Amino acid sequence: MPRVKVARKSTAIDMTAMCDVAFLLLTFFILTAKPKVEDPSKAEVPPSSKEVTIPDDNVLTISIGKGGKLFLGFSGNDVRQETLKTMGEKYSVSFTPEEINKFANTEIFGVPMNQMKQFLNTPSNELKNFEQKGIPADTTVNNELANWIITARKADRGLHGKDYSIAIKGDRLEEYPSVNTVISVLGQQKLFKFDLITTLRAAPKK
Amino acid sequence: MAELDTSGGGKHKGGKVRSKKASTRVDLTAMVDLAFLLITFFMFTTTLNKPKAMNLAMPDNSVKINQLPVAESRTMTILLGAHNKVEWYMGLPGKSAPTVDGYGPNGLRKALVENGNQVASTHAAPDNFMIVLIKPSDKSTYENLVATLDEMSITGVKSYAIVKILPIEVEALKSQGNY
Numbered sequence: 001m002p003r004v005k006v007a008r009k010s011t012a013i014d015m016t017a018m019c020d021v022a023f024l025l026l027t028f029f030i031l032t033a034k035p036k037v038e039d040p041s042k043a044e045v046p047p048s049s050k051e052v053t054i055p056d057d058n059v060l061t062i063s064i065g066k067g068g069k070l071f072l073g074f075s076g077n078d079v080r081q082e083t084l085k086t087m088g089e090k091y092s093v094s095f096t097p098e099e100i101n102k103f104a105n106t107e108i109f110g111v112p113m114n115q116m117k118q119f120l121n122t123p124s125n126e127l128k129n130f131e132q133k134g135i136p137a138d139t140t141v142n143n144e145l146a147n148w149i150i151t152a153r154k155a156d157r158g159l160h161g162k163d164y165s166i167a168i169k170g171d172r173l174e175e176y177p178s179v180n181t182v183i184s185v186l187g188q189q190k191l192f193k194f195d196l197i198t199t200l201r202a203a204p205k206k
Numbered sequence: 207m208a209e210l211d212t213s214g215g216g217k218h219k220g221g222k223v224r225s226k227k228a229s230t231r232v233d234l235t236a237m238v239d240l241a242f243l244l245i246t247f248f249m250f251t252t253t254l255n256k257p258k259a260m261n262l263a264m265p266d267n268s269v270k271i272n273q274l275p276v277a278e279s280r281t282m283t284i285l286l287g288a289h290n291k292v293e294w295y296m297g298l299p300g301k302s303a304p305t306v307d308g309y310g311p312n313g314l315r316k317a318l319v320e321n322g323n324q325v326a327s328t329h330a331a332p333d334n335f336m337i338v339l340i341k342p343s344d345k346s347t348y349e350n351l352v353a354t355l356d357e358m359s360i361t362g363v364k365s366y367a368i369v370k371i372l373p374i375e376v377e378a379l380k381s382q383g384n385y
Contacts, residue, residue: 015234022241029248045257046349048356054259064348167259170348176286177344179351183264183368192266195259198352 040110040132041065043171048198060152060164061197062145063108066171068178069134070145073108074152074164080104082155083148090147093117110134113144137181146185153189166194260355265367276337280329282321283339284314284354285375286346287384292354296321299374306382309353318361338366343376345385 041063063071074080084103088095091113095103099120103109110132111119122130137145156164166186170179186194278297285293285304292314293304307313318338325336338358342351351368358366379385 012231015238019234019238019241022238022245025245026241026248029245029252033248033252046352048258048260048352049360050258050260050356052259052261054257169257170352172347172349174348175344176342176346176348176351179348180342187264190266192264194262196262196352196355197257198260198356200258 039063039071040108041069041071041169041171043169044173045169045197045199046172047201048196049201050198051200052195054167054195054197055165058156058160058162058164059167060149061108061167061169062149062182063110064168064170064174064178064182065110065134066174067134068174068181069110069132070137070178070182071108071110071132072135072145072148072152074156076156076160077104078159079152079155080106082159083152086151086155087113087148090151095120112136137185143185145182146188149185150189166191167197168194169197260352260359262355262368277329277333280325280333280335281337281339282318282325283341283375285371285379286340286342286350286354287379287382288343288345289384290347290350291384292350293379293382293384294321299372299378304378304382306384309350309357314354314357315361318357318363322361322363335364338363339369340366341369341371341375343371343379343385345379 043063043065057075060074061072063073065071074083081100081104084095084100087093093113093116095117099117102120106120109119112133112135115133119130119132135145135148137143153164156162168179168182186192282294282296283299283304287293290309292307292309294307294314294317295302295304305317307317318336322336326334328334340351340354340358342354355366376385
């Protein structure tokens, strides 16, 4: 009687399809990933139970860092270019094309106008150690923060025909007066609706 | 399939010496491992980075409009003091001593729910909702303000506003040691 031979199967699996899928997903995640911007304000945002996410683009963010320092960030490289040019004219500071270019790639900044040139000429790798003093916002109507905001909004309106949605990112332990300054600056520009950036509370206690 | 037929077509019977062809099969295991590792990395970095936001609408104080009179028994005023303490009272300032409370489920939230129910039961509809005035003092933190606004949404308070604190209320906070 002939012995029944059990055919030995190879243990090697064809991984081509799996590899294809894996790389497809990888490409997707790489393309959707945004580089994390180093936040110079180092604001630690307070928790809340709200789950509304802020829009991804066309946002103007005012950050309140430690010690009430104010930082500003707004989206759109072209808007930033335009804004810096206008602000330079207003405060009679002239910027070179390189400086304007550098500013266009700066997501968030917090320097007064007289320090701006120095800030833009600092190489990127030394920027971490650059002490940003915060944008001045005194009680006058024409303070620097108000001018930045209005110029940026005008530029956004002119270039994209859109209106910025305003977000405030405050440090958890910052005292109320600095928050009030920002709110009143926005109020003077008839901006009464804005988002307060928070993190999701770990477990909402009911 | 990733393999190619490398056997060469046809049957050759001649004694032709052919060079041995290496298989074109590549071991993809390491590559797939790496790809999945990177996928995991990118997945975690993208999804955990979404900031949440809380909408806030301030009243437009540039236009003077006729304001509707509101019963004082319907208003609850919350004073945000120092050291993460709140004080609240119903009605007009100075009439009754404010209650000192903390943030959280047993403090402010409980007070909001109780006062809301009381206002609802003592007033006739449709004007039976509570109006809350939030008055942050200079010593309160941004976290306190956010926590209070969060309580408003949790307890479903329909109308609330952030108002400038009065000197008499600062005095009240001071006398209780919360300023």
